[in-house]
Amino acid sequence: MPRHRSKLSVDLSEPVPIPPEAIERAIDILHSGRLFRYGEFVAGESEVARLEREFADYLGRKYAVGMNSCGSTMFIALKSSGVEPGDKVLLNAFTLAPVPGAVEHAGAEAVFVESDRGCRIDLADLETKAKGGARALLLSHMRGHIADMDAVCEICDRHDVLLIEDCAHTLGAKWNGRRSGTFGHIACFSLQTFKHINAGEGGLLVTDDDEIAAKAILYSGSYMLYAQNAARPAIDAFESLKTRIPNFSLRMNELTAAVARPQLRLLGERKKRWRRLYQQLAELLSGIEHVRVPERDEREDFVPSSIQFFMEGLDEQKIADVLDACSARGVDIKWFGRPAPHGFTSTWRHWEYVDELQSLPETGELLKTVCDMRIPLSLAEDDCRLIADTLADAISGVNAE
Numbered sequence: 001m002p003r004h005r006s007k008l009s010v011d012l013s014e015p016v017p018i019p020p021e022a023i024e025r026a027i028d029i030l031h032s033g034r035l036f037r038y039g040e041f042v043a044g045e046s047e048v049a050r051l052e053r054e055f056a057d058y059l060g061r062k063y064a065v066g067m068n069s070c071g072s073t074m075f076i077a078l079k080s081s082g083v084e085p086g087d088k089v090l091l092n093a094f095t096l097a098p099v100p101g102a103v104e105h106a107g108a109e110a111v112f113v114e115s116d117r118g119c120r121i122d123l124a125d126l127e128t129k130a131k132g133g134a135r136a137l138l139l140s141h142m143r144g145h146i147a148d149m150d151a152v153c154e155i156c157d158r159h160d161v162l163l164i165e166d167c168a169h170t171l172g173a174k175w176n177g178r179r180s181g182t183f184g185h186i187a188c189f190s191l192q193t194f195k196h197i198n199a200g201e202g203g204l205l206v207t208d209d210d211e212i213a214a215k216a217i218l219y220s221g222s223y224m225l226y227a228q229n230a231a232r233p234a235i236d237a238f239e240s241l242k243t244r245i246p247n248f249s250l251r252m253n254e255l256t257a258a259v260a261r262p263q264l265r266l267l268g269e270r271k272k273r274w275r276r277l278y279q280q281l282a283e284l285l286s287g288i289e290h291v292r293v294p295e296r297d298e299r300e301d302f303v304p305s306s307i308q309f310f311m312e313g314l315d316e317q318k319i320a321d322v323l324d325a326c327s328a329r330g331v332d333i334k335w336f337g338r339p340a341p342h343g344f345t346s347t348w349r350h351w352e353y354v355d356e357l358q359s360l361p362e363t364g365e366l367l368k369t370v371c372d373m374r375i376p377l378s379l380a381e382d383d384c385r386l387i388a389d390t391l392a393d394a395i396s397g398v399n400a401e
């Protein structure tokens, strides 16, 4: 008999809330009409410039450039670091569609790297593919799972591969005491609604390299107003570049920055809450037959806005039935094993614009079973129990059929 039949009342797609201070500031900006970050005759700093400075300080990096999405920052990261059409760029086979999209946008050739059983980039395959020659590694800390960064950096250095971090899921996270986003030559962050800071859309690129920062600012669409960027290199760095770098118009607007800034200060609190909820869910879910929650390395200090687990020993049809049964009780779980792309979960097999279908047996096996659930901050302890019971009921239901 199922333990109980109640339905989860929290909407798992619920975004993190926008703080009142952010709403007030956004309204002031709307009243002023000054929604564009640049102006020819401006007094004081724009909201975007302030966010750039605060963001760079938060991470301890020299420069930050705001853009309209993380996908845009990844594209500009590749362009600014000199990736040319036809260059090989390594990336995780298990990642989100904007990542191969950025590589395609830059005209580069995507070479996918396998995933290990913890959803991280597979170090042995990275070594093999880096040895084969590549200009850059666009490394996704997919769903917040951080690989051994000392090993990743060592492999990249040894093969002269430039490291760009995709930190869409690791804002506030650390590896071995050092912030995610400080390992790569460049790192890219997202302010999209389902990440750690919710500004609707938005991205930030960070780097310590003068030339890359100047190029990124010009590419992002600064016109000749780059002096108004706050976390930028000295004006000299722009002199020889300003007429050579095209303006791709990917700027961040003032509302986005106004909505994001107060949330940067709330990250610590949010992280604590997410960690507590993750701990509870991980414990409860691990106790269910057919469910495996990946072990986390103790050097990984993660910020889990979602939880991943593997449904093992059940065939595709059974997994689909389990997820349908959960969904009917308000527990929406994403699954990367669907044959057809669905919602946010397309996989490398579906990215047909990439020239050849690459053979990635380990990732293929992994993705058959990977499930993914968001962790809204408003979840209570009882809700965690209800989620686990719902999943356990659904699994015993399909097994009894």
Ligand SMILES: *Cc1c(COP(=O)(O)O)cnc(C)c1O
Pocket: 069, 070, 071, 072, 095, 096, 098, 099, 140, 141, 142, 143, 166, 168, 169, 189, 190, 191, 192, 201, 202, 203
């Ligand atoms: C969301 C996400 C991105 C892209 O972020 P956008 O701001 O939506 O462009 C990149 N990488 C990963 C792994 C993501 O989950």
